[in-house]
Structure formats: C-alpha cells, structure tokens
Amino acid sequence: MSYIQFDKKQLLDLSYSLNKEIIRSNKAGAYSSTTIVGCNTKRYHGLLVAHQPGLEGVHVLLSSLDETVIVNNASFNLGVHKYPNEYNPNGFVYMKDFSADPIPKSTYRMKNVVLTREFLLVEHEERVLVRYIVEQATEEITLRLFPFLAFRNVNQLLRADEGIQPGISTVEDGVSIQLYPQYQELFMQVGNNSKFVSQANWYYNIEYPEDLELGAPYQEDLYVPGYFEVKASKGDIILFTGGPDVIKAGNLLRMFNNQTRKRTARSSFENCLKVSAEQFVLKTRSTPEARKYDRTDVIASYQRYRRGGRDAFIAIPGLSLVQDDLKSFKAVLDTMLKYRKGAFFPFWKYNDSQVTYEAIDTPLWFFWALQQYTHRLGDRQAVWKNYGKAIREILESYRDGTEYQIKMQDDGLLSGSEDGIALTWMDAYIDGQPVTPRAGFPVEVNALWYNAVCFALEIAGPRSTEGKKVLNDWKGMDEKIKKSFQKAFWDPKKGYLADLISLDRKNKDWSVRPNQILAASLPFSPLSDTQIRSVIEVVKKELLTPRGLRSLSKREASYQGNYRGTQTQRRLAYHQGSVWPWLMGHYVEAYLKVAEREEALPYVISLYRGFEETMSEHGISSISEVYDGDAPHAPRGAISQAWNVAEIIRTGKLIEEFDKATQPVSL
Incomplete structure (x- = not known):
C-alpha cells in the first residue's frame, strides 16, 4: 500500500x-x-x-x-x-x-x-x-x-x-x-x-x-x-x-x-519532505547550448512561480540539507548577488520584468543564510574571501543610509519607512496600501541587524583589506546594538518584546506577533537566556499551533482567524492571524537553546512529527503556504511553500544535532 x-x-x-x-x-x-x-x-x-x-x-x-x-x-x-x-x-x-x-x-x-x-x-x-x-x-x-x-x-x-x-x-x-x-x-x-x-x-x-x-x-x-x-x-x-x-x-x-x-x-514523512524540497531549486542556463548553469533560483511556492531574495535566503539552508548540497546552496547565494542593487536583493513577482527591491530584512537574511553555509562548510576564510566585499558594502549602506529611509541610528538600531510600502516580510497589500506597514523600528529587523553585525565581526579576515576595514569600523558596535535593543524593545513586566517602535520613538506596538521569536532563535541573540525563556512562554501561549506560529495573537482586535474568501479578505488575514509553518523552525531553535534534554526532546519531536499529517491535507506530500489561525487550522494559499518545507526539514536537523550534543556521557 x-x-x-x-x-x-x-x-x-x-x-x-x-x-x-x-x-x-x-x-x-x-x-x-x-x-x-x-x-x-x-x-x-x-x-x-x-x-x-x-x-x-x-x-x-x-x-x-x-x-x-x-x-x-x-x-x-x-x-x-x-x-x-x-x-x-x-x-x-x-x-x-x-x-x-x-x-x-x-x-x-x-x-x-x-x-x-x-x-x-x-x-x-x-x-x-x-x-x-x-x-x-x-x-x-x-x-x-x-x-x-x-x-x-x-x-x-x-x-x-x-x-x-x-x-x-x-x-x-x-x-x-x-x-x-x-x-x-x-x-x-x-x-x-x-x-x-x-x-x-x-x-x-x-x-x-x-x-x-x-x-x-x-x-x-x-x-x-x-x-x-x-x-x-x-x-x-x-x-x-x-x-x-x-x-x-x-x-x-x-x-x-x-x-x-x-x-x-514518497514512502515516509522524511522522503516526502525531501522530494518536495528538490522541487524548489531551479537551475537554468542562459542558452540551451551553455555547458554550465548560470542561475540557480528558489521557487517561492507552487503553483505561483515567484522568486526572490527573502524566500531564497530563508529557504535554501533547509532545502539543501536533504542532499547536503552545498554546491546548490552557494549557487543560490551567488545568483542573488548577481542581481543585487546596493544593499538590496530582487523579488520577481511573476516574471523577470516585474521585479522589486524594497525589503529591509532581505539583506539581513542574506547574512543568516551565509552563517548557515559557513557552519556547514567549516571554512570561514573561504567564505570571507568570496563574500567579504558584499558583507562590508551592505553594512556600510545600512549604516550610512539608503533607499526607503533605511538607516542605522546613533544608538545602533536600524529603522526604515516609506509611505505605501511594506518593507518587512509582512508585506500584504490592499488597493496599493500595506495591511501591516510596520514603519519605524521592527523588532525582527533589529534582531537580524544585530546578528549580521556580530557575524561580520566573527568572520572578517584580519589579514585582508576588507576584513581590517570591517573590524576597525564595527568594533564595539555589536555591544552597542545589543544594549540599545534591550532598552528599546524589552519590557520586564510584560515579559516580551515590542513588535514595532515608531520612527519618532514615541509609540511602541505591543501586539503579540511571532517576529520576536527571531530575536531568541538567531545564532547571535540580543537577549539573555532568561529573556529567551520568557519570550518562548508568551509565544507558546499566544501564537503556537500544531502548524506553526500565528502571525497575530487571538486577543488582538485585528485578528483574523480564517484565510478564506476574496483576495481582499485573504490579505486581511495573511499577517493578522494566519499560521506560518516556517516560524516553527525558529521556535524550536530558540526552545532548544534554553531547555533541558529530558523535557525538550519529546516536546520538539512531537512538534516536528505533527507535520506528517499535512502530507495528505492539501498539497500532497508538501506543506502549504499558510494555515487558518483558528482550529482545526485548515491549509490555505499555495499548496507547496519553499520556506515552510525548508524550515521543517531544518527543524528535524536541529533536533538531531541537539540529541547528539546532549547524549549522556558513558563512564
């Protein structure tokens, strides 16, 4: 059978x-x-x-x-x-x-x-x-x-x-x-x-x-x-x-x-994920006669044929795990770099002529993807040699200011604002206006920014001209950003992070959203272990479902629990309650940072294995784009989403590595 x-x-x-x-x-x-x-x-x-x-x-x-x-x-x-x-x-x-x-x-x-x-x-x-x-x-x-x-x-x-x-x-x-x-x-x-x-x-x-x-x-x-x-x-x-x-x-x-x-x-859950992952990586030649592939893209979802930097950088670490395919991993990074404009990477909505670059977080996801690549390659020197120039240029662009009013402020935090444009991953639009504009200081952007600066300082080659410049220019900035992040976003009474701080810093949005989990999960976190545990508890209580994290707490007035109906109705729910499976990877990663082996393993394994049910739910042998925020969390949107599949694969790998690292020592 x-x-x-x-x-x-x-x-x-x-x-x-x-x-x-x-x-x-x-x-x-x-x-x-x-x-x-x-x-x-x-x-x-x-x-x-x-x-x-x-x-x-x-x-x-x-x-x-x-x-x-x-x-x-x-x-x-x-x-x-x-x-x-x-x-x-x-x-x-x-x-x-x-x-x-x-x-x-x-x-x-x-x-x-x-x-x-x-x-x-x-x-x-x-x-x-x-x-x-x-x-x-x-x-x-x-x-x-x-x-x-x-x-x-x-x-x-x-x-x-x-x-x-x-x-x-x-x-x-x-x-x-x-x-x-x-x-x-x-x-x-x-x-x-x-x-x-x-x-x-x-x-x-x-x-x-x-x-x-x-x-x-x-x-x-x-x-x-x-x-x-x-x-x-x-x-x-x-x-x-x-x-x-x-x-x-x-x-x-x-x-x-x-x-x-x-x-x-497709004889098991893992094989289904493997086959699904392979479908997202597309290698093409400029001409049929060309001997080598000159472009490697990540298809964001099926059947919508979209490609872009954010999807590629979030997805390729997990997608490449199934075959331990570092060659394709690097090819995706290199393809995106070919199309980079200043700090920004492209997003092709439908085809090559419909391309946009407005995304404050995409360059920072490039750093995260490069971190994952470096970890698996195990050769910092080679990574710096190939990517050091891009790292320096992106950091300097954000420090000095660039399009969309994106600029590092005096205290090290990063802000961005452009009327009518959603700069973060929460980028749904209705009648040309963003549903969740999030102008100012988004929490996940600043967590990614801190992580990017820390990674640059860690990997910079001290003997190279590029490396010396990064080490000299950014020395101490990591601690400055961390201190400013804590002061700006953390509330000890609430026990969680503000989702957004306005551009003038007069207002803070305390809506419980999943963006704060990135501050806890990233390799370089601006939070203490105690704060990470507190964020996890809030996210677990308000946002966690068997299919990932809700994009907004059910307690919020703008919460939409069902992603159905017209395009307008769906866009209202897209980031206002719909569940995103890719965020489960970051929830598990944060959880494993601060949990004990005995309590952690059964719990995270159950979260991971829970996705086996999705293999026959909507897109057969894959994971859908979003799920309803309300139970029973029906699958919605595209039938197969790259970063969802990728992050569930990476979740399995995180669990495997945690299990090995915490094995009791035999005497």
Whole structure:
C-alpha cells in the first residue's frame, strides 16, 4: 500500500477530493499540477506548464488530457471539468483509488475493465509522459485521448479566439500544433499504432472554483484539435507524450521506466519532505547550448512561480540539507548577488520584468543564510574571501543610509519607512496600501541587524583589506546594538518584546506577533537566556499551533482567524492571524537553546512529527503556504511553500544535532 493513498469513498466526495492537489516539477522548470481526481480548479493547473523561449513566466500548454474508454460500444469518459452548475464529464465516479508514490497513479474501473493512469515530467526536458496500463479486460477496448490546449501564461485565461492557428502537422506517431506564433510547437505522440482523428472543438466556460472564490476571472475556453485513438487488450501499455520536439515513440516506455527509477519514493514523512524540497531549486542556463548553469533560483511556492531574495535566503539552508548540497546552496547565494542593487536583493513577482527591491530584512537574511553555509562548510576564510566585499558594502549602506529611509541610528538600531510600502516580510497589500506597514523600528529587523553585525565581526579576515576595514569600523558596535535593543524593545513586566517602535520613538506596538521569536532563535541573540525563556512562554501561549506560529495573537482586535474568501479578505488575514509553518523552525531553535534534554526532546519531536499529517491535507506530500489561525487550522494559499518545507526539514536537523550534543556521557 502506498504511503499516501485515497480510496473510492474519499474520491467520490468532491468537497474532500477537490481540495487535494498534486504538484510535480522538473529541472527544466516545467511543472504539472491538478487535483487528485484530475479536475483543474484554478488557472495554475495544467498537465504541462512550461517556459517558452522569448516569453516571460511559465505557460499552460496542455491543460488536461481527457480519456474515453469504449467497451463493447459503451463509452466511459474519465475526464472531469467544472462548468456552470455541473461537473461534466464526471469521470471521478469510475475512480477506484489514487496513490502518490512514487508517481501519481489513478486506477479506474468500468464494467470488466481496470485501467491505470500514471504521469511524470522528464527530468531535463519540458516534456510530460502519461502511461496507461490495461490491468483487466475481457475483450479489446478502444482508448481515446483528447488534449485540451491552452497556450497561455499561468496568470491569464484563454477565451475562444478566431486568431488561433488551428493547423495540425503530422509527425511520427502523432501531431504538432502551434496555436499562436509566439509559442513553440507542441508535439504530441502516442505509440501502439495509434491514429489521430482531427475533430476540432472549443469547450466553453470551463470554470475554476478557486479563482471564483478569490473574486478573480474564473472561466475559460479550451481548444481540443481532435483525439488519439488506440486499440488495446489486457496487459497492454499505452504511452502519450507532449513536448517541444519529436521523439521516437518506440522509446517512450524505456524513457518512462528510466525516469521512474530516478524518483525518490514518497514512502515516509522524511522522503516526502525531501522530494518536495528538490522541487524548489531551479537551475537554468542562459542558452540551451551553455555547458554550465548560470542561475540557480528558489521557487517561492507552487503553483505561483515567484522568486526572490527573502524566500531564497530563508529557504535554501533547509532545502539543501536533504542532499547536503552545498554546491546548490552557494549557487543560490551567488545568483542573488548577481542581481543585487546596493544593499538590496530582487523579488520577481511573476516574471523577470516585474521585479522589486524594497525589503529591509532581505539583506539581513542574506547574512543568516551565509552563517548557515559557513557552519556547514567549516571554512570561514573561504567564505570571507568570496563574500567579504558584499558583507562590508551592505553594512556600510545600512549604516550610512539608503533607499526607503533605511538607516542605522546613533544608538545602533536600524529603522526604515516609506509611505505605501511594506518593507518587512509582512508585506500584504490592499488597493496599493500595506495591511501591516510596520514603519519605524521592527523588532525582527533589529534582531537580524544585530546578528549580521556580530557575524561580520566573527568572520572578517584580519589579514585582508576588507576584513581590517570591517573590524576597525564595527568594533564595539555589536555591544552597542545589543544594549540599545534591550532598552528599546524589552519590557520586564510584560515579559516580551515590542513588535514595532515608531520612527519618532514615541509609540511602541505591543501586539503579540511571532517576529520576536527571531530575536531568541538567531545564532547571535540580543537577549539573555532568561529573556529567551520568557519570550518562548508568551509565544507558546499566544501564537503556537500544531502548524506553526500565528502571525497575530487571538486577543488582538485585528485578528483574523480564517484565510478564506476574496483576495481582499485573504490579505486581511495573511499577517493578522494566519499560521506560518516556517516560524516553527525558529521556535524550536530558540526552545532548544534554553531547555533541558529530558523535557525538550519529546516536546520538539512531537512538534516536528505533527507535520506528517499535512502530507495528505492539501498539497500532497508538501506543506502549504499558510494555515487558518483558528482550529482545526485548515491549509490555505499555495499548496507547496519553499520556506515552510525548508524550515521543517531544518527543524528535524536541529533536533538531531541537539540529541547528539546532549547524549549522556558513558563512564
């Protein structure tokens, strides 16, 4: 039995099964995603979603592949689409079960026929492979495959268009089609002596319920140029492929088997995390002919294809742990440095032209990521040689003042403020205005700032020109910042830290938020052990859930416990109560700093293992973007979030290292 499997009863309940999604990606930057019953419920879904030369972002080429099985003149359509007021066809009624290990596998039963369907993406190609096996059949069947084509960016929707190029070219064992001239041809092939029957149709007003709930456009028309038809009997294997060029159909089975062997079985919680982590690191070449990868990015989440410095720096330490992959770790840091502007690192919202740099904390997360890299590499001299110049420049930029009024003040604390811009990780917007602007002195920014200065002083090479300058210019600044931090943010009566101090320092925001846990967890903490324990107790009482930390205490008037509804409703809840799993890593790290072995290990292990339940909750074998602040803490947002997966992996490593370090000594 598969580690993650769903039975017929679960599949028939659409209120249950339509909320379970699968995501598969490859090293070419393509992905495939849908629900476990094969019904696309959002514009991001598609069987083949890939890059296109000269176009930005990723594009849904093949939205779905519908199957019709004909047995003794009776037709069974296995596809599932949502139309106004109905699902049609309703192929989910024929599903017997669905499993996710090692690749997605759906089993269908129709009369005396049992058919299995599996799909995967080829590792280094923007190509999908679909394999059908006739497991049972008392007579010959006919299988028809209908490709639903979109040829559009993932953030758009297609409507019936007379401007398409509907012409089909015949290729070996299949056809090619290019709906629009700016796109590549899509080559679709089927082995087993199949034939393609041209029968062009538009399927109108297919609906995406997830987009409807968001208040976004939610209907589109998809183009089906015809269908592949093949005869099959018990034991036969039929393979379909869609990709950017023609391949030998006779090689499809060998290709499918070779690709399957490369997959890590999702046979345990740890393996699920490992496979999920691998999907976020994307290596690309500037040209197809280039011998080396010249860019390594962290995809922030699926299916939203966003990239940026903050996500990369928070996520890559944990993502690279699964293979102890220091090469990719360094490649991500180096890629971000290529795009650095002054102190700042980029965030690409959807594609390379939509890039922003406003983030006060991202450069400081770069220091934290570099700390993790240095710890694992064990060679401070090499790290300083490669990154010392960037370290010095960022520190000096923040000290002297830069964009967004970011500047170190006379007492060493760091402030930033820009009307209409959210500078911290709490960066949701409504109508162009930040929900939580947090202008002034944010607590986690100053904790990160202190950590960055301490790390720079620790790693600076005293024999290098850069190192001497850092050691001379910043000597004693660490103690100054620590003293100022304590005075500004700590209240001994309350027993926790202010979340924000206004720019003029006249007001302090004492809302209980999780940002203070970073002051306790970072390698260089400005807090005493007693203060760390106090912060942990407040965070545990007010914010801790089985899925991470709430972004705001339930006691606050602006608390929003459910991340649902329209985009506006969701943004109001995003950092005002929604639970963020990545913060669990920092909670556990802070806890292990000050706890005794006997009490700590069972507790933190239970927190870590609690995430095993999420493997079948929303994004199958991954961890979702956010969870409701209110119980039962339902999964919401993107189905697979990089820094969440990364920090739960790192949590497991922290526990392992703590266990080894605190083992009783045998006499």
